[in-house]
Amino acid sequence: MCVKPRSFYTWIFLVVFGLSGLVACTPPSKNETPLNLSEITWPQIEERARGQTVYWNAWGGDQRINAYIRWVGAEVKEKYDLTLVHVKLNDTSEAVARILAEKAAGRTDDGTVDLIWINGENFSDLKANNMLFGPVSGVLPNYQWVDQEQPAFIEDFTIAVDGLQVPWGLSILVWLYDSQSVTKPPQSPDELLLWASENPGRFTYPAPPDFVGTSFLKQLLIAFTEQDSLLTLPVSETSKHLADPVFEFLDQLKPLLWREGRTLPTNSLALKQLLADGEVDFSLSFNPADGISGVLSGQLAESVKTYTMKTGALSNGHFVAIPQNASAKEGAMVIANFLLSPAAQAKKADIEVWGDMSALDIDNLEPEAQALFEKLQQEKRLILPNQFERSLAEPHPSWTKYLERVWLERYAQ
Structure with a gap:
């Protein structure tokens, strides 16, 4: 990637x-x-x-x-x-x-x-x-x-x-999808992995440390740990194992991604354009109006809908x-x-x-x-805000840095 x-x-x-010489x-x-x-x-x-x-x-x-x-x-x-x-x-x-x-x-x-x-x-x-x-x-x-x-x-x-x-x-992390090709959008990470296995190449996510890309990792972390209270504390040697299921999931997802995960969109705007171009069937955004505004502007097809997973949506x-x-x-x-x-x-x-x-x-x-x-x-x-499934609180900021660091070590090329 x-x-x-x-x-x-x-x-x-x-x-x-450079500060000493800065005007x-x-x-x-x-x-x-x-x-x-x-x-x-x-x-x-x-x-x-x-x-x-x-x-x-x-x-x-x-x-x-x-x-x-x-x-x-x-x-x-x-x-x-x-x-x-x-x-x-x-x-x-x-x-x-x-x-x-x-x-x-x-x-x-x-x-x-x-x-x-x-x-x-x-x-x-x-x-x-x-x-x-x-x-x-x-x-x-x-x-x-x-x-x-x-x-x-x-x-x-x-x-x-x-x-x-x-x-x-x-802000709330929402999923945009093309309802013409996706009749039943996945409602959990496990369902997403199953969908990706049945539709290889039709899903991807922004590369961390892009804000939305990292938020995707955090939503996985919360889902896999069922909002473990340790997520509200700084990452430690005794708690970092909580992130292991995230990377096990990503390892399975990687070959099923758009372009087999060899490259990822740089940010959510690039991902949205892939959806607009018909390259993928999903996009992610922290703006719940993104899908509607994209349809109104003509960038996205009228078949594009917005939803949040039943497991909850990361919000801040x-x-x-x-x-x-x-x-x-x-x-x-x-x-x-x-x-x-x-x-x-x-x-x-x-x-x-x-x-x-x-x-x-x-x-x-x-x-x-x-x-x-x-x-x-x-x-x-x-x-x-009440138009969406239950909101999920952000974990401690150290989890953001930890997830980004491990992701970069494992997947960045």
Whole structure:
């Protein structure tokens, strides 16, 4: 399989040795007085934010998401005189490595990352290194509308959020399939293996460490261990055996894959294109609206349907966070607050825009805000979490790294 392993620490090495000669990508904040959240009001934060440039580091692989971020930029420019720059990432670990390298170089207050789209192991790494500003969530006026009883917003991959990142949306791992060729989609890993043996070459998955590819491995891990409580703890010598059935399964699956597993799609977008081209019968996505939007755009055939396995679906929250050394903390907070506004959340939830599930408790919104979501629901342009089988919580972040490392050792060429 043609996979280039990416090392988080390789990024740190490259960045820290180049940092001394690096021209700052962001200008320092115009406010020289340190931001103390306990001694400032929200109107004062908005005033200090005016005129700032906010460098938002976020994955840039989906044109719909990029277009949404451009819309956010136009809105915050008009409303708050903020300039939003989308720093497009191939992998969030690039920005995390840069932040940690800046810390190592003593760059404590004029960092190049003001806002970062984040969750999981990347959040865990920054939190462990005390490189997240806050707690910030409770300071944001629009945080009152967030579904604060949602487990995925309380713990992120079993790590307490503690207000250090701001909920932005919910994701769930869904399966897309062509109902013309698949009349009875598999409902468990065992059924998937049986289907693949009867239909060789018609299934594949993105190569880890792609986020969706690794999530496929984690869903297998949870299914094979029946959500063993050890998955909520760091991987250890006494628990790593829990992953053995995953790789035994993959060993059996490999010769049955598209192109006999000699190569895998690089990400979920490439896998979706294989489905569109009729090369395979399944695709995987962390956006439950992906199949519907693909049909509406004409990329996917009308016979493509979306489902989750009866064994459950891996789900998580995704967030934005502000690094401890951000140059434009006030501007980043204003943007994070705007992202939680009912108008911004409803637009994001629109299947024709992005289709990302909202972070808000819609039932507790004011009537005018509820109407935004009700209109989408009436027009069948809204997906809600309760439309799917039971959700499966993410394991401890160390399992992500362990599964990726073992997968790369066994299968990457």
